[in-house]
Amino acid sequence: MWRCCGWQAKGGNKYAKEVMQSWANAEWFTAKPKVAEKITTTVFFVKGETNTDDLSPAPDAWSRPDIPLHGLAMLKIAREGIVPDKDGEVGPIKQIEKLKSKGFPLAYVGDVVGTGSSRKSATNSILWFMGDDIPYVPNKRTGGVCLGSKIAPIFFNTMEDAGALPIELDVSKMNTGDVIDIYPYEGVCKNHETGAVLCKFALKTQVLFDEVQAGGRIPLIIGRGLTTKARKSLGLEASSVFRLPTAASKDKPAGYTLAQKMVGKACGVEGVMPGTYCEPAMTTVGSQDTTGPMTRDELKDLACLGFSADLVMQSFCHTAAYPKPVDVVTHATLPDFIRNRGGVSLRPGDGIIHSWLNRMLLPDTVGTGGDSHTRFPIGISFPAGSGLVAFAGATGVMPLDMPESVLVRFTGKMQPGITLRDLVHAIPYQAIQMGLLTVAKAGKKNIFSGRILEIEGLSHLKCEQAFELSDASAERSAAGCTIKLDKEPIAEYLKSNITMLKWMIAEGYGDKRTLERRIASMEGWLAKPVLMQADPKASYAATIEIDLNKITEPILCAPNDPDDARLLSSVQGDKIDEIFIGSCMTNVGHFRAAGKLLEKYPGQLPTRLWIAPPTKMDAALLTEEGYYATFGKVGARLEMPGCSLCMGNQARVGDKTTVVSTSTRNFPNRLGKGANVYLASAELAAIASILGKLPTPKEYLEYAKKLDATAADTYRYMNFDQMASYQKIADKIEISAEARKAAQKLHG
Numbered sequence: 001m002w003r004c005c006g007w008q009a010k011g012g013n014k015y016a017k018e019v020m021q022s023w024a025n026a027e028w029f030t031a032k033p034k035v036a037e038k039i040t041t042t043v044f045f046v047k048g049e050t051n052t053d054d055l056s057p058a059p060d061a062w063s064r065p066d067i068p069l070h071g072l073a074m075l076k077i078a079r080e081g082i083v084p085d086k087d088g089e090v091g092p093i094k095q096i097e098k099l100k101s102k103g104f105p106l107a108y109v110g111d112v113v114g115t116g117s118s119r120k121s122a123t124n125s126i127l128w129f130m131g132d133d134i135p136y137v138p139n140k141r142t143g144g145v146c147l148g149s150k151i152a153p154i155f156f157n158t159m160e161d162a163g164a165l166p167i168e169l170d171v172s173k174m175n176t177g178d179v180i181d182i183y184p185y186e187g188v189c190k191n192h193e194t195g196a197v198l199c200k201f202a203l204k205t206q207v208l209f210d211e212v213q214a215g216g217r218i219p220l221i222i223g224r225g226l227t228t229k230a231r232k233s234l235g236l237e238a239s240s241v242f243r244l245p246t247a248a249s250k251d252k253p254a255g256y257t258l259a260q261k262m263v264g265k266a267c268g269v270e271g272v273m274p275g276t277y278c279e280p281a282m283t284t285v286g287s288q289d290t291t292g293p294m295t296r297d298e299l300k301d302l303a304c305l306g307f308s309a310d311l312v313m314q315s316f317c318h319t320a321a322y323p324k325p326v327d328v329v330t331h332a333t334l335p336d337f338i339r340n341r342g343g344v345s346l347r348p349g350d351g352i353i354h355s356w357l358n359r360m361l362l363p364d365t366v367g368t369g370g371d372s373h374t375r376f377p378i379g380i381s382f383p384a385g386s387g388l389v390a391f392a393g394a395t396g397v398m399p400l401d402m403p404e405s406v407l408v409r410f411t412g413k414m415q416p417g418i419t420l421r422d423l424v425h426a427i428p429y430q431a432i433q434m435g436l437l438t439v440a441k442a443g444k445k446n447i448f449s450g451r452i453l454e455i456e457g458l459s460h461l462k463c464e465q466a467f468e469l470s471d472a473s474a475e476r477s478a479a480g481c482t483i484k485l486d487k488e489p490i491a492e493y494l495k496s497n498i499t500m501l502k503w504m505i506a507e508g509y510g511d512k513r514t515l516e517r518r519i520a521s522m523e524g525w526l527a528k529p530v531l532m533q534a535d536p537k538a539s540y541a542a543t544i545e546i547d548l549n550k551i552t553e554p555i556l557c558a559p560n561d562p563d564d565a566r567l568l569s570s571v572q573g574d575k576i577d578e579i580f581i582g583s584c585m586t587n588v589g590h591f592r593a594a595g596k597l598l599e600k601y602p603g604q605l606p607t608r609l610w611i612a613p614p615t616k617m618d619a620a621l622l623t624e625e626g627y628y629a630t631f632g633k634v635g636a637r638l639e640m641p642g643c644s645l646c647m648g649n650q651a652r653v654g655d656k657t658t659v660v661s662t663s664t665r666n667f668p669n670r671l672g673k674g675a676n677v678y679l680a681s682a683e684l685a686a687i688a689s690i691l692g693k694l695p696t697p698k699e700y701l702e703y704a705k706k707l708d709a710t711a712a713d714t715y716r717y718m719n720f721d722q723m724a725s726y727q728k729i730a731d732k733i734e735i736s737a738e739a740r741k742a743a744q745k746l747h748g
């Protein structure tokens with residue numbers, strides 16, 4: 001349509017010319033009101049940390065596409081200063097209305113805001129109460145102000161996408177009900193009545209003004225692009241209407257980090273320095289089912305009929321086990337929506353988004369996903385809200401302000417009984433010791449927040465293991481994560497994944513062409529296996545060294561904060577009621593380890609043990625190897641492969657129970673109402689299920705010794721190319737010449 005308008009204008013069509021001129025003049029933008037010099041607003045203060053589960057509770061995930069209905073669940077659980085209309089069911093609507101009666105819009109203010117997931121529904125809920133109507137668009141709002149001492153980076157971006165004005169500033173002099181004047185251009189906040197200065201601040205970028213004026217970052221990017229095209233078509237020089245992102249220094253740096261090189265490659269340059277605005281190509285994009293319907297709606301808004309990203313994958317892991325009627329409709333309709341646009345759709349019951357998507361990745365490429373744990377073990381991903389995910393899928397690129405990096409370097413030798421999960425927790429533990437991370441929310445320090453976590457020193461890890469580390473970078477509020485791996489584990493993983501993708505084609509998964517293209521790209525990498533490396537002189541915001549020789553007992557994250565990393569000896573003996581072994585943090589080895597610890601247990605466990613393997617292939621293998629029989633014998637509750645308890649929207653642990661979980665995060669109320677959740681390894685979790693308490697380090701090591709003896713058998717991973725039942729089927733699949741050609745063109 002755009003080209004057609006250009007031709008018509010060039011051909012002399014008066015109306016087409018007017019349309020082109022209007023776009024060239026950026027009237028779509030200039031006609032909208034600028035951000036006011038002074039914004040008067042009433043403070044709605046939420047003390048401590050607001051995570052996205054507080055704003056968009058998982059049990060209400062089914063109503064996310066219905067913004068006004070879903071908004072009723074925002075902050076539905078009582079906390080200091082927040083009085084829900086009906087505790088646990090309806091949020092503080094009356095309190096909000098009362099504050100609004102002061103005559104000003106409300107600003108959402110908190111110490112730490114938006115930690116947790118990438119769910120755009122959290123943004124939508126705030127904007128529903130604190131934003132402005134969008135002309136001719138019902139049940140959706142834009143604008144609004146969000147203030148926080150710390151605003152989680154993905155949440156910040158999602159706010160930008162939605163047209164809100166997020167500002168990081170000192171909130172210590174603000175209280176609920178205060179009326180304040182925000183002077184965004186001056187960077188100062190004052191008391192409305194007295195004029196006293198409350199704090200000064202600097203916006204993250206001046207481009208925020210344009211984003212708010214345009215109705216969001218995505219409308220701005222698209223509109224700015226069309227204005228540029230219109231001006232080019234009319235032979236005009238570049239528009240000066242917009243504030244452009246400030247470029248980082250043009251001097252060539254002494255070296256690039258691994259992430260900077262990966263993003264550079266996706267932008268067609270050698271590297272991208274922190275602070276540079278860029279639009280890296282999105283090679284792989286993931287979408288899960290509680291945000292999927294919102295992503296679908298955003299794709300419709302973008303008029304996307306075909307994905308430009310090379311591979312877009314949709315999963316059903318968050319709702320398959322206990323679907324609500326609305327989920328059943330999604331299960332029936334979303335697969336076709338995705339496949340018809342060239343994406344790959346999984347099926348309900350297949351398992352967790354990441355356990356599948358990771359197996360579709362290409363080394364040193366960039367992607368994103370509508371799930372905050374989209375954290376590739378090879379390559380890098382920058383998780384995002386559903387709007388940005390739709391944008392990335394539709395256009396094949398994503399706007400990115402390149403973050404700084406923090407280097408985590410492991411040295412030394414892993415000690416007996418220590419698991420990879422302990423190393424995951426060693427990262428916040430060490431950061432706390434170094435004063436780079438604090439657990440308290442007021443004045444919180446977090447060196448990882450908004451930065452890229454770059455991990456070195458464990459290059460021998462299998463990709464499945466590496467994902468445990470990258471997955472947990474979400475809990476650090478990191479923007480992304482890279483892991484330096486050797487070629488061998490990556491080649492092993494890709495060979496296995498080629499078999500799996502061929503098996504998928506044979507099983508009728510689609511879009512077939514996309515799967516074929518990805519197989520061809522993987523084969524291309526295997527034929528010429530080259531991996532990027534960080535330059536020795538690359539610089540980092542901080543370097544955290546972790547000596548494996550010094551980690552001699554398990555590290556857990558105490559209730560209910562994934563940053564609260566503690567040694568087992570400091571929490572030993574705590575009584576445990578329930579145990580969850582599952583989530584994307586687990587792989588088949590964890591279940592074998594648990595099975596081996598449980599197999600000699602006589603009778604039924606004194607605790608409730610939940611088992612949920614990440615994929616149906618894991619479940620099938622564990623059944624074949626007899627582990628399901630062991631789990632059944634001790635009275636474990638066996639759940640459908642998928643997110644299970646981790647997401648908190650399906651089955652739940654008992655109210656106020658104490659739990660050991662292998663899941664990703666232990667935010668308050670996520671696994672169960674009032675539950676106290678320790679995060680720990682599957683091995684420690686299994687031991688707690690037997691003892692009904694957290695063991696002492698000595699007790700733990702006694703059990704761990706038993707596992708050491710059979711480690712080679714226990715920690716085997718899913719190498720599909722070595723499993724006859726998959727390889728035999730895969731052997732029948734031929735990759736078309738067309739797919740090979742397309743892969744060659746894309747990835748060289």
Ligand code: SF4
Pocket residue numbers: 317318352353354371373582583584585642643644646647663664
């Ligand atoms: S298992 Fe948990 S963290 Fe992983 S994708 Fe599912 S809900 Fe998210």
